[in-house]
Amino acid sequence: MSDLNSHISTKNSAALFEEAQLYIPGGVNSPVRAFRGVGGTPLFFNHGEGAWLIDEDNNRYVDYVGAWGPLILGHCHPAVISALQTQLTRGLGYGASTAAEVEIAKTICKLVPSIEKVRLVTSGTEATMSAIRLARGYTRRDKIVKFEGCYHGHVDGLLVKAGSGALTLGEPDSLGVPKAYTDLTYVLPFNDIYAMKALFAKEGDSIACIIVEPVAGNMNLVPPVPGFLESMRELCTQHGSVLIFDEVMTGFRTALGGAQSVYGVTPDLTTLGKVIGGGLPVGAFGGRADIMNCIAPLGAVYQAGTLAGSPLAVAAGLAMLTEIQRPGFYESLTKHTAQMLTGLQERADAAGIPFSTNQVGGMFGCFFTTEEEVTTFDQVMACNVPQFKRYFHAMLENKIYLAPSAFEAGFVSAAHGENEIAATLNAAEIAFASLK
Template identity: 55%
Template sequence: MNHQQSEALFSAAKNVIPGGVNSPVRAFKSVGINPIFIEKAAGSKIYDADGNEYIDYVGSWGPMIMGHCHPKVVEAIQKTAASGASFGAPTARETQLAEMVSEAYPNIEKVRMVSSGTEATMSAIRLARGYTGRDKILKFDGCYHGHADSLLVKAGSGLATFGVPTSPGVPADFAKYTLTATYNDLDEVKQMVAANDKEIACIILEPIAGNMGCVPPVPGFLEGLRELCTQEGIVLIVDEVMTGFRVAFGGAQERFNVRGDLVCLGKIIGGGLPVGAFGGKKEIMDSLSPEGGVYQAGTLSGNPLAMSAGIATLNILKEEGFYQQLEEKSAYLEKGLLQVAGNSSVATCWQRVGAMFCTYFQQGPVNSFADALNSDTETFSKFFRNMLDNGINLAPSQFEAGFMSVAHSQEDLDKTIEAAEKSFAAL
């Protein structure tokens, strides 16, 4: 494929934007090529600046569950824009979307809208600290919750040690309040909690880890965390920014029947526009200003355009059979790709939960970030480039999930499987 225009645009962008991109994964560094610049999208397809068409399994990193430019979402945005893009004042749409979120998540009794997933997680953590009067938090290696200082932390040298910063600019004093455990290792979490008795404000996790590929919780892991948090007075924060409304209408918490005290949402509830939210038990949420003393604010929070897009999206997701369609399409693709991979000598491991999936280039299974790091990233990079040349847009990293939409047609799925067969053959 010709990428001449994308190359020129990337060259120009690097002069005025750090690295030429506004989010690092877009740079395509891990797959050894320069990024393609997107000009437009429709349904299951995206089109780059050179006019190349791709079947898209990135979906703006998750929110395009109905495909790009769904007519009802476009109409809602256009209609709202005509009456004002932002007021910095309350609108009825904020209440309407909050009610819809609470309907889908019974444990969200009150919700605060924000403008990004990072805002949602950092605010939820501050709220948990303010509510409990404790300073330490516990996160899991390989789970990404945005770029707030206290979350850009990796594990220390032992179970009772504090974390260390993974990015320049994060003071060690911030990181020392963050404990990092191994995802899916409940015993390790219990040891950490015991070693930091009555000091941990919250445990935050992705219920399905989507930033190390697609790693579901092993049986008993979420249930064990829920029980432990209840016993120890720890706030359980379930980060469903990626999984919310994707793996079920009520997200991973509905799918696994385990409920958090606080929940973070994003992506889908904005219909593709910048949005985030956090909510949970009334008694915890009432600690937020102006009701309580924990401060959080945002001029563009509850933006009318994002609220309208979210309302239009959730109304469609509620329609009967929506998630069944997603499951059938995802299962069809899974069956085809497993067959193609099985006919190849390349080691792969396919993992999927609903309309969220990943192919690891290793034997698997992958249950933790340490497991994910065993993947052959060089082979993945070759596979990614082969698929792109065959008109398939995958996430440009071995450690990111792929996403299905209801806009993907049978023809799209068959073309994807055919492209995979060619791509494996070329490895």
């Protein structure tokens, strides 16, 4: 980062990044952390406190990444830390069942009523991979449908974005993914009801499932247009296909009942992750009991995990799920997020910078665009990325840590209050002015 952010010293981060590159491919354990989307050198963080992240040079930043979504209570919330401390003294894992697993499963089923039964795994990727296998096993069909710009983890058959749009089969996005895997994946434009209906009219009876982020959070933030989720529900019901909502990101983020409660559309299966692990590695998939009963040991769809239901992850997750059920939690989160976005829009307008925002609950997206409303992948791709990069670095220099890519959603936590919002808006005023 150093050269692009001359006012703050980040020499310890820079030295660590040099060293990291000797031992870790690209110096990072997940590609987006490498800052390739914004240029410069990534920061190395030492610790977090509430809404703040502190880097290895002791700079303090307001954090809008929140570990990519899980930290809805902010860093080191006392309830989560205390639950972990208690579990630490009891053991790290037993490779066998625990009462807490039953408790978290019951809590998830209560909060997300479409989930009648749920299984815990160790990442979002595992959750979507298992849900797809289950949908295929249940329907005895092979083909699946996903949407352009939606990310469901690095599952082979889901690593396809656009190919040539509606009614075409996909091309892999990554070397190492056999084309035969993605040949079974149809990719459709997000928010395009017509393309979905056309595909189902032709191929509906051979489609095992649709998997969708009900609010797309991996192409910045794009909510569904009215009718989009409803239409896919109807088509899946008509053709006997399984509807999977990937709520790894949106679950307990957009609302207590997830995006499915916001839009009133009920999927057959839901995948979860992030918030349900309180910041520890976790994932889950669940849904209709008749479908879930097809999994081993009850059924012939195999799925397993050495660390699945890790007592630490379950303890942290349960603590977090308890906190977010407090009255007014989501009202306050949504209000603070809206307040911050209104302030950003005012400052962008004052500086004459074309800018718009999207928000669902505690998730938000910011777009450098002249479009008033962003609802499609093509609109997201047409945004002014060079301008975003300059904004990102100006914000960082003013101690605001945003996701280092123009295509990621942002996350507000319950620890973000008036002080953090004021700091963000002061920084934004300087950042927007620097773009003129």
